[in-house]
Amino acid sequence: MGLECNSNRRKKVYVKDIKQAMKGRVRDGYTFNPECKISKEDPKYNPDPTANDKVHILLCVVDASAVSQMSPKAIETLQDIREEASDLDIPQVAILTKIDLICPEIKKDVKNVYRSKILKKRMEEFSAAVGYPMNSIFPVKNYHEEINFNSDIDSLILSSLRDIIDNLGQSEC
Structure with a gap:
């Protein structure tokens, strides 16, 4: 839900x-x-x-195409949950999904993820609205049309997962 x-x-x-x-x-x-x-x-x-x-970690998953349409109530709720997590010393990260749907360059080649000004703007918008630092927001492309696995999509997902695990490990030191 x-x-x-x-x-x-x-x-x-x-x-x-x-x-x-x-x-x-x-x-x-x-x-x-x-x-x-x-x-x-x-x-x-x-x-x-x-x-x-x-x-042990709060993970917020958000559709990148929905960031600009988030209601003030949803933003307030996410901020409230983040504040509680902060009070409990729980590290927080966010995943922006469906990044290929907001940027034609990423849709053409997922390797363009870190070159995309559109994606960067969307991440900054989410960061400003909800309060996640930019280095705690991870963009991923969903598998939704692909028939076979794609190593570039996998690489992006696994890189995000590794950074999240590293974030969790640093918080427990």
């Missing part, structure tokens, strides 16, 4: 549930419910979380 409200249903994720999950107070198997937040009486509520129960 995403953070955006569906205009027909007017439902959203409870940010307090996300905060409880980051603290390790939500057990595996809990189904987030936009109708009500988790209570201490819920069997999936964890009153005594261990270090293994707590979130």
Whole structure:
């Protein structure tokens, strides 16, 4: 479930549930419910979380083509979640997906990812809106039309994954 409200249903994720999950107070198997937040009486509520129960990194995944259309409420929610993660000393990173859909140069050749002014502008826009530093935002191209694996797409995804793992490792030192 995403953070955006569906205009027909007017439902959203409870940010307090996300905060409880980051603290390790939500057990595996809990189904987030936009109708009500988790209570201490819920069997999936964890009153005594261990270090293994707590979130070790906050990963925000955003469609690059949707960055400029993010609602003020979605931006506020992401900022609120980031602030809670900061208070809990949880490292934070973001992945911008579908980068080929916003830039014809990347669509032509994914190796152009770090040359793209369009992508850089979109990353800066997301950084300014939500607060992720530029060096914590990783662009990736999704597999959606490809029939076979592509080493350039894989390389970008694996590079992002390596940087995220490095980010996690540095925070625990």
